[in-house]
Amino acid sequence: MTMNQPLPHPQLLLQLDALRDKAMAATSLNALAFSMANDLYPLLPFHQALVFRQAKGALELLCVSGLARPSEDSPYLVWLKRASRWLAGVVGDQTPAWLTQATATPPPDIAEGWAEWWPAGLLCVPLHTPDGERLGMLLLLLEEAPPAALYQHMDGLTRTWAYCWSALTRRQRLGRWRPSRRQVLLAALLFGALLLVPVRQTALAPAQIVSRQxxxxxxxxxxxxxxxxxxxxxxxxxxxxxxxxxxxxxxxxxxxxxxxxxxxxxxxxxxxxxxxxxxxxxxxxxxxxxxxxxxxxxxxxxxxxxxxxxxxxxxxxxxxxxxxxxWLGKPVSTGERIMQVADPAQPAMQIQLAVADAIALEPGAEVTLFLTAYPLSPLKGKVLETSYQARPADDGVVAYRLLASIDEHAAHARLGLHGTAKLYGDRVILGYYLLRRPLASLRAWSGW
Structure with a gap:
């Protein structure tokens, strides 16, 4: 049966129904494109079928009939990228279009490749949403134009392809959300503005309660x-x-x-x-x-x-x-420290601020002490004195020794209790607060 002879109407309907069923059964856009490029051959024999996805200003190749995955570096596909950009501008209607070199008048570089790789004519079947947005295009390479009766019956199949394409694309967008360029720019501006927000510079250090007297x-x-x-x-x-x-x-x-x-x-x-x-x-x-x-x-x-x-x-x-x-039976020398006699009515905070966490602090800076035994009852105070020379603490960490007062007399401020002190320094921008330690490590590593 040749293309000039009309197809039996019942057989045509059965083939179109089978193509619709395969389109509705596709679980991904690639599966739908593979069905469009290969399953149409019994109804309309072609040299090659190409399925394109509409991208920004051009067509992106999804599937080639007879190939599982097209090679990106073949000369044919390199030329096909240029030809797809030309086709995207030529085919603007929502109805299938039959193109030949005589009717389309392609540019010389496209015409040269057409004569080498394509047959006489192209059947371009665009796919659009109900709003008129182009989703993609099916390109069939034929020797002669298909019968006119086929255009009428393929309209329903084309709408089914477009519906499935839109549904699969919408599901993919919901599964893999990608921000637009404008959203990325707004996020970058917002992040840059956040880095300029002034915040209070703070540091955490171990501390214990001692007596001022x-x-x-x-x-x-x-x-x-x-x-x-x-x-x-x-x-x-x-x-x-x-x-x-x-x-x-x-x-x-x-x-x-x-x-x-x-x-x-x-x-x-x-x-x-x-x-x-x-x-x-x-x-x-x-x-x-x-x-x-x-x-x-x-x-x-x-x-x-x-x-x-x-x-x-x-x-x-x-x-x-x-x-x-x-201490019992232990030899001691003159001046060796044995114990302390402290006044429990005048408690204070003794803080060991590590050199790596040190910030600019002056007497009068605010301090909050979170005791390990009473984490929900913090103690407030202010820095009384700081050491200008860092020395190794009992755990071997080189730290500055700070002494801070306790503003309110609390019953749980007992001598010997340990906790974590939060020291408050001057206000700085958020960018400096976040990048202070990385910049210090970078300068120590690079020597700059």
Whole structure:
């Protein structure tokens, strides 16, 4: 059966219904394009079928009949991109159009490729939405124009393709939303404006509650701690015994020196009696007097140390230290720190601000302390003093030491509690607040 002979009407209807069913069964735009490019061949034999998607100002190739996926670097497809831009401007109506080189008058570069790759004519079947927006185009390469009766029956098939195309495209847009250029520009402007918003510069640092009036209690002499007479956090008054050093060595030394003083005194008395009869003994008398004075001075020094073995509280407060068992039997040297006597009525915040998190802070800057034991009851305060030199903390992190007051007297502001302090600095723009540490790391890495 040739193309000039009319098709049997029932057979044509059955083939068109089958094509509509395949179009409605497509689950993606690529599946619909593959059906359009290949399933139409039994109804209308063609050399090649091409399915294009309407892009901005041009047609984008979706499917080529007989190919699963077209190659992007073939000479034919490179020329086809130029030809599709020409076809997008030539075919402007919503009805199928039959084009030949004689009727279309393509440009010389398009005409040269047409003569090499395309047959005599092209059947262009555009697909449009009900609003008139072009969705794509089906291009059939034929040797001669199809029968006129086929145009009437293909109108319903073309509408079905356009409906399925629009539905699949809408679902794809809902699944994969891509912002437009205008939306991207507005988002960039909004983001740039947000970076200029002034915010309060802040930093987080570990902190603990200490006393503003605390006195360090140290070992008065070298020795071994024999007894700790208070418990941690025990209230004490001025003069309360805190701890005692072992007196065994000092008492033994005092006994020996006492006997040496007695011997020196006896020798001095004997020399004094001999001096009346022997003038030569007067020189020995002076030496023995000096030796006796030396022994008494040594004995007085040891007795003074014995009086200092008992350490008393220098003021009223609370004894702050870790565990008595950590000190019992431990040798200590003169000036070694043993404990603190702190006034619990004057609490303050001791903050260790790491060098990497340091911001510009001056006395009077606001501080908020979130205690680990009371996270819902923050304490407010202000910076009292800051150290200009950073030193390693107990955890090895180099940090600045800050002391801050506590504005309101709270019952839960107990000495020794730990938490996280939030320090408030000057106002800066949001861009500087977010990029401060990355810029500092970049400068440290690059040396610029």
């Amino acid at each position: 605390a006195q360090i209690v140290t070992s008065p002499i070298d020795g071994v701690i024999n007894q700790v007479q208070v418990r941690p956090n025990q209230p004490v008054e001025a003069g309360t015994p805190l701890f005692a050093l072992d007196e065994t060595t000092l008492r033994s030394r005092a006994d020996v020196l006492g006997k040496e003083v007695a011997v020196a005194d006896a020798e001095l008395v004997a020399a004094s009696q001999r001096a009346f009869d022997n003038p030569q003994s007067q020189g020995e008398l002076t030496l023995l007097q000096g030796r006796a004075q030396q022994r008494r001075a040594e004995l007085a020094a040891v007795q003074a140390q014995l009086k200092r073995t008992q350490v008393l509280a220098p003021r009223a407060g609370v004894a702050v230290f870790s565990d008595p068992n950590d």
